[in-house]
Amino acid sequence: MTTTKLKPVDAVVVGSGVVGSIMSMELANAGLKVLCLERGRMIDPQTDFVMPYVNDELKYDRHSDIFQNLSRETITFRNNARQTALPMRELGSFKPGEMVGGTAAHWGGNARRFLPHDFEIRSKVTERYGKNFFPEDCTAQDWGVTYEEFEPYYDQFEHIYGVSGKAGNLNGEIQSGGNPHEGPRSREFPNPPTRPTPQGQLFAKAATELGYTPFQGPAAAMTQDYNNLYKVMLLECQHGGFCSSHVCSQGAKANPLTAVLPALYKKDNFELRPLCNVIKVNTDSTGKQATGVTYIDARGREVEQPAGIVVLATYCFNNTRLLLLSGIGKPYDPQTGRGVVGRNYSYQVGGRVHVFFDDREFNPFIGGGQVNTSIDELNGDVIDRAQLGFVGGAYINCPSAGASPIKSKPVPHGTPRWGAEWKKAVAHNYRRTLGVHIHGSCMSYRQHYLDLDPTYRDANGLPLLRMTFDWHKNEQKMLAWMYERCVEIAKAMKPAKYHAHAIPLKYSIIPYQSTHNIGGAVMGTDPSTSVVNRYLQSWDVPNLFVVGGSAFPQNPAQGPTGTIGMLACWAADGIKEIYIPKPGPMV
């Protein structure tokens, strides 16, 4: 194939999602000529996603063309290295996006910070419980940067995404109404917290009785009209449901399309090029300097785009896969434990207790992906784990996400799956149920990793990424304990019935769990256990930055997007303040 070589740009950013849009904005603000390449199609949120047509569960939740098109590219999956990995032929467990705006275009809007403890989990847990407290095969490690250093960048992201909430810790002073266990904030949230729904109020009452301190979860759907850091106007959320998996018609949910790209499009030194599928990061003959990227455009032409700086800003899978396809960094080998690319892939643990009432009725269709009442006492370092025997924690919440009729109508345990009894049960319970949800951390383990599949290939003939992952007994033990706590909360609500989901023995690719896949190109202080340094700069190729969920060394309990956005602000600042004045290794 002949390759067309284009004129160089200062920086090429691969992906236009939460990371790519912010990195593009910040680098363009620094005066660089920035090109953003996106594999998905162009979107005009003003015209493509309008009422009433966005209120369509079938189109957007079941058959969405804003999710990744697996006919061109998927991953392969197996629980362990003894199995043959098989392709994920249909979407299930997670829903990566494929359009301008990326996965964040259809996120739910839970915009939490990780706890200070989460960034230093290896040293803090070892300090408190001894080094043998971690499972022997656990490869969890410190991030190499502390919460204190990250705090200004969380603050920056929250003022781009208009995050709502009530501070629970302002400069070390505990505040009422917020999460008392969060890390210190330098100032209040940019927007006031969501209003608790009747379901949330019931959860809060039960949780308070049991000694917890409930608060409204931080949310990136506007609680009032908000003019953000980039001078883009976001509108107040109307709580019409159809939120997560959907694109908001009101521009109320902050995402790349609504919060960042409108400001970027006005810049002469920025170009967004959709339908360009990057397949490789190119390096010079030394392999120590990136020269740009190669992509395949919509017409199938191979194009080389030279650039001074390359930023990989895609979903965790593609950041890792592009490094492997480009031969940058040593691939991880689970046999020897050596190598880094693909190491420390992880996910998150989820659980649900369904609670049913006979004497209460709710309006479950009113709400949004981000509306929830939460507790954080079971997370981080708050609980003493010495007797519990597991590493990690969870936050518990009661969401009012907008219950859509195809997928959100749980029935009590023992109800037949179909037929007259089922019909009676859904009619009775749809408006009389709420959920107590567990969002748990997941450590990284030696045997869970990403590499290239030896058999299956994508539409371009390139190897698919292979995931080897299963639930570890550490997380199963944690989940069992969390279920006991959630059942206590459920009982305190005095329901007619309740039941907990079963603890999964094996990880399955089938049911939706969360789009919170992380790792594979993790950050750290040691090149033998990390792909990028504390500035998200490749240890091997200093003008290559790999930014996103791929950089998490393990997964804390909170949704990852707040931290992914923060990392984009952090990495962009590092490039501007340290790299540009003095190109080369920053550490």
Next chain:
Amino acid sequence: MAESALLHAYGYLIQPEVRFLDAAVERLIPTDDLGPGGRDAGVTCYIDRHLCSAWGTHGRNYRSGPWLEGVPEQGFQSRLTPQEIYRIGIQEINAFCRARYEQFFENLPAPRQDEVLKALEQDKVELPSLSSKLFFDLLWRNTEEGYFADPMYGGNRGKVGWKLLGFPGVASGAYNAHLDNPAPYRAEPVSILDIQLKQAQVDAQGFAKHIMLKQDGGK
């Protein structure tokens, strides 16, 4: 009316399949005093339209070999498309019913139909070409979709699925004020189809204008 004739136009399904599906979806969601069942809700029509879409040939699924069975945790691994699963599955289930009960599925008495559906669900019927559970799971997933998706896709006729739940359909601009209000919000459901046919009103933002129902469910 031309429109009602279109409700019985089938783009993929053939007549034996329509008869099978009308009978099966009516057992999965039966007509009772709560309202119409799957047949009168148009679930068969929904399934047909759905099979005519890109989904019917798994247009967005990964479809390259080698095709291996794998373990259940690895998910859908059949080389058959939904179109093929329905065509082959219905033919083979009818052959099973004729061999065992000397009747097509749709002519069996209701309790017998339930028995057959349960056996399919539990993978207890040995079909020559596919797992009976694979067929059942697909049928049940599509039946639920057809009963509860917007009526513009051919099912949920008369919004019977939404009335059953008390789901008001397209959101109202009044929801924001109701977010923390414990009073039950009861409205006549509004579909996208209603709005397209100008049988329901929208406000300036495109939110539905709901007609509220009395607390006992009447207008």
